[in-house]
Amino acid sequence: MTMQIIRNARIIDGSRDRATDSQDIVIENGIFQEVSDKVSLQCDNEIDAKDHYVMPGLIDCHVHVIATTADLKANADLPNSLLAYRMMALMKNMISRGFTTVRDLGGADVGIVDAIEEGLLVAPRLVICGKALSQTGGHTDYRGRYNPRSVDYYRDQIGAMGRIVDGVDDLRRACREEIKGGANFIKLMANGGVSSPTDPIGFLGFSVAELEAAVEEASNAETYVAGHLYTDEAINRALDAGVYSIEHANLIKRETARRVAEKGAVVVPTNITYELLGTRGADFGLPPESIAKVADVRDAGLEALSMLHEEGVLMGYGSDLLGGMQQYQSGEFPLRGRFLPAHDVIRSATLDAAKVMRMEGQIGCIAEGAHADLIMVRSNPLDDLSVLDGQGEHINAIMKDGRFVKTI
Known part of the structure; x- marks a missing residue:
């Protein structure tokens, strides 16, 4: 060159x-x-x-490049070939918005990473966790109450954001398999979520022993665990276990924010997704039971931004958008700018985002x-x-x- x-x-x-x-x-x-x-x-x-x-180049610390619709159950059932082409278009649009590195929090595999590295598609640099890990009935278990399908069906579906694991031994095996398969870090669904059908927001995912096992496996592989976390109780459990990257954190309290900073953990707020889910979720295919959960986290997440900033918590830029909502990826900039100084918002997508991803000095x-x-x-x-x-x-x-x- x-x-x-x-x-x-x-x-x-x-x-x-x-x-x-x-x-x-x-x-x-x-x-x-x-x-x-x-x-x-x-x-x-x-x-x-x-x-x-x-x-x-801008960095988005929380994307889902395989999420081509907000109905993630339907997304998991789509043909792999169709998902691959849709995903290519989503990533091309991301780099067109100036995002040269993105961190995928569930779904993308090493084949996509290699295709980008080989120059086969126009896309940001991709950092992956492989499949996100969830317990039965937790976030990313999209089967609902009446779907008897085995979780094994989803193992080879590109559109499935996660995989279901139960118990310490299964969790250890899953962590090792994801890392062997090219994962740069481990993602745990340690709280309830909006997009899945049977886990209220306050739902606690995994036992403490399971959380600790995942952190140990990640540490053994010289990497970290990111946790899908909303509630103060869930965040504290995760911090006790050694989880490093707190995703969302909408319902965090000040004392816990202070604890995050003291432990050297990080937070990736993703408020733009709740703004859109709350106002236009149905338009983008979000099921009614998921729309009903949005109010629990939407306003609290915005209020948490100033408090996290005041307590010195390192925050990365995150969008976490699904399907057609991904066109609003850059909307997190002006949204955060309502609560934080502009240079701090920019730093969350540059220098601080690189720190979140443990790529300081390489990107951002x-x-x-x-x-x-x-x-x-x-x-x-x-x-x-x-x-x-x-x-x-x-x-x-x-x-x-x-x-x-x-x-x-």
């Missing part, structure tokens, strides 16, 4: 409330090689960014040695976060691994 130099870049990465002074950025072999006030090197491939703000920054992922915008997002909203129409250039997906 030839050398590229981006000159006169005013960089915004969320580390402060203003852009840097003009910087030159040297890129070679898909990596940022140098970032400095003035680069003396010359090359044939130079871009003048004087009329743009340059940002690291424009610095020597990191993947050459970036976006360019004409308007300053620190003044107006809506610049990052929409379908990428305000983003003039997108680069992933040193290659432009969209050029100015």
Whole structure:
């Protein structure tokens, strides 16, 4: 790959409330090689960014690339071939919005990761947990009360977000199988959820012994556990067991937020999904029993943002959208901006998102040695976060691994 130099870049990465002074950025072999006030090197491939703000490629810490409809039971029954093509379209749209890395929280497998790495599809870098793990009747058990189908049916369905495991031994085996299959981390459904039929929000998923077993298996493999968690009780159980990444956390209380920060755990709020589920869930195929649960978490999640920020909790950007709602992935930016400073919101999708994913220094920054992922915008997002909203129409250039997906 030839050398590229981006000159006169005013960089915004969320580390402060203003852009840097003009910087030159040297890129070679898909990596940022140098970032400095003035680069003396010359090359044939130079871009003048004087009329743009340059940002690291955006990171979404909570997506479901296989969720092509909000009715996840129906999604699990779709043919694998159809799911594969729909998933390709979803991921192409994600990178078109400036997201160059996404973390999938249930469903995507290593084959999709390899296809992206081989350049077979235009998509963000994909970090996966494989199938999310749920107990019988928990979140991702979409069979409902009247479906007698064995859970084994769903093992080979791309559209199935999770797999059902019960007991410490089965849970250990499932963790080992997912890691063997290419999972970068483990996902546990440790609380009830909106989209599944038989688990109220307050439902506690897995025994403490099962939670601890999963954390031990992840630790043995030098990785971590992310937990689907809403209620204060469930979050505290998870923290006791050593769960690192708290997904959602809508009903968390201040004392528990303080405990999250003290333990060095992280939270990934996903409020845009509840905004949409509460107002348009039926339009996107969400079953009535799921719509009825949304009110339990929608307003509380927004109120929790300020409290988590005040207690110093590291928060990653997350959308968690399903099916047709995924077009609103970037809506989390202005939504959080109602409660948090703009640079903190941006940092949640750059520097802090990289920390959440334990990829600090590799993504989410424009610095020597990191993947050459970036976006360019004409308007300053620190003044107006809506610049990052929409379908990428305000983003003039997108680069992933040193290659432009969209050029100015």
